[in-house]
Amino acid sequence: MTRSSSTRTFTRRAMVKATVVASGGFVLGVSMPRLAPAFAAETNADFAPNAFIRIDQDGKVTFTIPQVEMGQGIYTALSMVLAEELDAPFEQVSAVAAPPNDKLYANPLLGFQVTGGSTSVRAFWDPMRIAGAAARAMLVKAAAAKWSVDPASCRTENGAVFHDASAQNATYGELARAAAGLTPPQNPPLKSPANFKLIGKPLKRLDTPDKVNGKAVYGIDARPPGVKIATLASCPVFGGKVAHVNDGAAQSVPGVRQIVVLDDLVAVVGDHMWAAKQGLAALEVTWDEGPNANVTTADVLNGLVAASEKQGAVAKSTGDIAAGLAEGTKLEAAYHVPFLAHAPMEPMNCTVHVQADGCEIWVGNQVLSRTQAIAAEVTGLPIEKVIVHNHLIGGGFGRRLEVDYIAKSVRIAQKVDGPVKVIWTREEDIQQALYRPFYFDRFAASLSNGKITAWSHKIAGSSVLARWAPSTFEDGLDADAVDGAIDFPYDTPNLHVQYVHAEPPGVQTCFWRSVGPGHNIFVIESFVDELAHAAKQDAVVFRRAHLAKEPRLLACLDLAAEKAGWGSALPARVGRGVACQSVFGSYVAAIVAAEVDANGEIAIRRVTAAVDCGTIVNPDSVEAQIQGGLIFGLTAALYNEITIAKGRVQQSNFNNYRMMRINEAPAIDVHLIRNGEAPGGIGEPGTSIAAPALANALFAATGVRFRSLPIDRKQLALGKAA
Amino acid sequence: MSITIEINGERETVDVAADTPLLWTLRDVIGLTGTKFGCGIAQCGACTVHIDGQPVRSCLLPVGSIGDRKVTTIEGVGATEAGRKIQKAWLGLEVVQCGYCQSGQIMSAAALLAKTPDPNDADIDAAMAGNICRCGTYVRIRAAIKQAARSA
Numbered sequence: 001m002t003r004s005s006s007t008r009t010f011t012r013r014a015m016v017k018a019t020v021v022a023s024g025g026f027v028l029g030v031s032m033p034r035l036a037p038a039f040a041a042e043t044n045a046d047f048a049p050n051a052f053i054r055i056d057q058d059g060k061v062t063f064t065i066p067q068v069e070m071g072q073g074i075y076t077a078l079s080m081v082l083a084e085e086l087d088a089p090f091e092q093v094s095a096v097a098a099p100p101n102d103k104l105y106a107n108p109l110l111g112f113q114v115t116g117g118s119t120s121v122r123a124f125w126d127p128m129r130i131a132g133a134a135a136r137a138m139l140v141k142a143a144a145a146k147w148s149v150d151p152a153s154c155r156t157e158n159g160a161v162f163h164d165a166s167a168q169n170a171t172y173g174e175l176a177r178a179a180a181g182l183t184p185p186q187n188p189p190l191k192s193p194a195n196f197k198l199i200g201k202p203l204k205r206l207d208t209p210d211k212v213n214g215k216a217v218y219g220i221d222a223r224p225p226g227v228k229i230a231t232l233a234s235c236p237v238f239g240g241k242v243a244h245v246n247d248g249a250a251q252s253v254p255g256v257r258q259i260v261v262l263d264d265l266v267a268v269v270g271d272h273m274w275a276a277k278q279g280l281a282a283l284e285v286t287w288d289e290g291p292n293a294n295v296t297t298a299d300v301l302n303g304l305v306a307a308s309e310k311q312g313a314v315a316k317s318t319g320d321i322a323a324g325l326a327e328g329t330k331l332e333a334a335y336h337v338p339f340l341a342h343a344p345m346e347p348m349n350c351t352v353h354v355q356a357d358g359c360e361i362w363v364g365n366q367v368l369s370r371t372q373a374i375a376a377e378v379t380g381l382p383i384e385k386v387i388v389h390n391h392l393i394g395g396g397f398g399r400r401l402e403v404d405y406i407a408k409s410v411r412i413a414q415k416v417d418g419p420v421k422v423i424w425t426r427e428e429d430i431q432q433a434l435y436r437p438f439y440f441d442r443f444a445a446s447l448s449n450g451k452i453t454a455w456s457h458k459i460a461g462s463s464v465l466a467r468w469a470p471s472t473f474e475d476g477l478d479a480d481a482v483d484g485a486i487d488f489p490y491d492t493p494n495l496h497v498q499y500v501h502a503e504p505p506g507v508q509t510c511f512w513r514s515v516g517p518g519h520n521i522f523v524i525e526s527f528v529d530e531l532a533h534a535a536k537q538d539a540v541v542f543r544r545a546h547l548a549k550e551p552r553l554l555a556c557l558d559l560a561a562e563k564a565g566w567g568s569a570l571p572a573r574v575g576r577g578v579a580c581q582s583v584f585g586s587y588v589a590a591i592v593a594a595e596v597d598a599n600g601e602i603a604i605r606r607v608t609a610a611v612d613c614g615t616i617v618n619p620d621s622v623e624a625q626i627q628g629g630l631i632f633g634l635t636a637a638l639y640n641e642i643t644i645a646k647g648r649v650q651q652s653n654f655n656n657y658r659m660m661r662i663n664e665a666p667a668i669d670v671h672l673i674r675n676g677e678a679p680g681g682i683g684e685p686g687t688s689i690a691a692p693a694l695a696n697a698l699f700a701a702t703g704v705r706f707r708s709l710p711i712d713r714k715q716l717a718l719g720k721a722a
Numbered sequence: 723m724s725i726t727i728e729i730n731g732e733r734e735t736v737d738v739a740a741d742t743p744l745l746w747t748l749r750d751v752i753g754l755t756g757t758k759f760g761c762g763i764a765q766c767g768a769c770t771v772h773i774d775g776q777p778v779r780s781c782l783l784p785v786g787s788i789g790d791r792k793v794t795t796i797e798g799v800g801a802t803e804a805g806r807k808i809q810k811a812w813l814g815l816e817v818v819q820c821g822y823c824q825s826g827q828i829m830s831a832a833a834l835l836a837k838t839p840d841p842n843d844a845d846i847d848a849a850m851a852g853n854i855c856r857c858g859t860y861v862r863i864r865a866a867i868k869q870a871a872r873s874a
Contacts, residue, residue, distance in 0.1 A: 071820030211821030214756020214796035272750035394822025631858025663847035
């Protein structure tokens with residue numbers, strides 16, 4: 001299998017495989033996870049045919065959801081799939097968080113227990129259907145045996161089995177004990193989609209009622225008895241150490257109980273966060289800033305520019321790129337995108353109680369088994385002695401795919417007698433983080449008779465996968481960094497995509513909502529827009545002419561153009577921009593209408609999105625994810641960059657790391673295309689499509705082309721426009 | 723020092739320094755964790771509570787400055803007519819995603835509705851621009867406030 005001679009499907013499969021190799025191979029379409037003996041024994045009296053479903057004898061249905069709920073609605077979506085095949089009454093279902101257990105709760109697409117990459121519905125669609133159907137078959141078998149009838153003559157509805165011929169029925173609760181003694185079938189019959197009662201309906205979410213009255217418990221709300229509160233400061237320069245601490249003033253702050261000094265951080269433990277914060281402010285810390293003390297953003301950019309001159313690892317190659325570029329009109333451009341922080345509304349935090357014989361953790365995290373493993377590593381305890389209570393997540397966006405904050409919290413907790421909740425201030429949250437990679441891109445393309453004759457794309461940047469899943473980083477190629485680039489949807493005979501691995505000095509990078517495509521779709525759709533302009537063609541007409549082999553994406557483009565009134569007249573300095581993408585297993589076209597005033601201030605009037613994510617589990621959640629994903633992407637495009645000076649992150653809080661607010665938010669129209677295709681991902685597509693559609697709209701409004709982010713308003717002011 | 727304040731109709735006595743922000747008094751001392759910490763500098767609105775019905779950022783409000791004024795938090799706002807309507811509309815339109823900012827959003831929206839029963843877009847912008855939602859639920863927040871205004 002080489003990466004250089006592939007069809008799209010082949011390449012995507014190879015890529016998925018590449019990202020799962022680390023932990024046991026490609027297991028899409030996985031059968032039901034194995035039944036844990038301990039789980040079965042514990043649930044002797046009730047019916048727990050697999051790790052996801054439990055039916056008590058009183059009829060209570062509990063679903064254990066392997067994927068963490070961070071606002072994307074996954075508790076509801078996976079419960080709908082389970083309830084659909086089980087024929088359980090959805091309004092009586094309760095969903096609970098799975099404990100860490102890679103054997104039972106691994107994400108089949110990624111190989112371990114992880115919520116990310118817009119994979120949850122895609123990964124668990126088959127396993128949850130099988131789990132629900134198997135449980136249903138066992139309940140039917142139990143009922144049929146009880147009534148001495150043929151199981152095939154029974155039907156199920158709303159949490160009960162019926163045998164109409166003999167007018168008998170029994171609830172699932174009544175059948176739970178008998179069903180618990182049966183063996184789960186391996187290949188239970190699945191419902192025909194035509195018979196779905198729940199899937200495809202905009203059902204109410206299971207997690208929202210407690211989120212409007214203050215009852216929902218996030219990691220930061222954990223309050224084990226006797227818990228103290230700590231806050232911390234790590235060396236402001238990445239990689240630096242503590243040189244000296246004078247804690248005299250801090251010790252005298254009312255409510256301060258303890259000062260913890262570790263080699264790379266200091267923490268103050270108090271009765272409450274105010275005491276801890278006041279104590280931290282009173283600490284006099286001298287830092288040994290180490291080798292990164294002079295790093296600047298310019299160093300990072302210059303390093304990537306230099307790296308981009310090198311030959312890269314070839315991610316995809318079709319045709320003859322050199323010959324193709326020699327034909328017709330050649331265009332070249334360079335783009336770059338900045339580091340980005342995640343800034344979830346719930347700052348990083350973790351509550352830990354370390355004792356001689358065990359460690360207990362209360363946290364919200366997207367990689368539970370890694371949470372458990374890092375605590376075991378730090379404490380030296382056996383992994384089974386680490387208990388992790390996962391919580392609702394107040395925003396993940398990729399930040400909680402990391403366990404750095406858990407490691408730091410456990411290290412602090414090792415010095416504290418009793419449980420301690422370590423809370424990052426917002427400043428610490430933004431400045432002591434891992435960031436979306438800074439990327440630098442070089443393009444070359446040629447046009448002949450209005451068609452793309454050749455397309456060459458070289459990406460230079462850090463590799464998240466090389467650190468996060470090292471075994472997937474092969475032959476210098478990061479499958480995530482080129483995701484979206486090797487999926488270039490526009491027809492061209494000569495396509496060449498390369499990646500140059502280059503780590504920035506002193507800055508760690510990690511996944512950020514929309515991952516690889518978050519950067520690739522911006523640069524690709526912007527440069528495609530440049531080609532359309534060079535070809536003197538309308539941006540939609542140009543794209544449409546290259547999408548004959550991509551009917552699903554073409555349908556999205558046509559629908560978005562129609563709904564947005566593409567081509568209709570607009571006032572001066574108002575423009576429409578379009579972008580298309582086929583990533584995360586879903587197809588999206590979006591059109592932004594934006595207005596630019598004489599000072600360069602931008603008002604985004606409306607975003608129109610057409611989305612084909614295959615089979616839709618909950619259309620209301622899909623719409624919400626597109627709406628929110630767009631806002632997330634527009635926020636970054638308009639406002640966000642993390643810059644480095646003297647080795648330090650210069651942004652610190654929402655006053656200088658700006659967020660879109662309600663008065664700046666556009667109207668958003670989401671149009672869903674319904675079909676029976678396999679479910680696609682939906683948490684991230686809205687984010688990756690936002691920036692290019694906006695940048696293309698600003699070009700249409702003003703003639704200014706943006707080849708970097710965030711948008712520089714100074715370039716948009718009248719008189720400075722190109 | 724010992725400070726007594728009225729929260730959601732009940733008197734609570736706490737032993738903290740007078741300059742302790744109400745946010746941490748609620749969360750860490752009293753145990754009312756529905757009010758959230760987001761930024762600590764009154765930029766995000768996650769910590770919004772009502773003081774005599776007015777929306778206030780509790781992260782910068784010293785508990786010693788409250789005196790006899792009445793504090794309402796997300797745990798108690800459902801007992802007010804505007805709060806009840808807002809919560810109902812929030813569920814009806816499925817506004818919430820991660821939900822972390824929504825305590826503050828609901829407190830700001832309830833205060834708006836109590837003062838302005840039929841808010842227009844400009845009223846909503848003015849009242850809600852202090853509340854950041856990182857999940858980007860703004861489109862639905864706007865719609866839900868309007869629905870709450872129309873509801874009984």
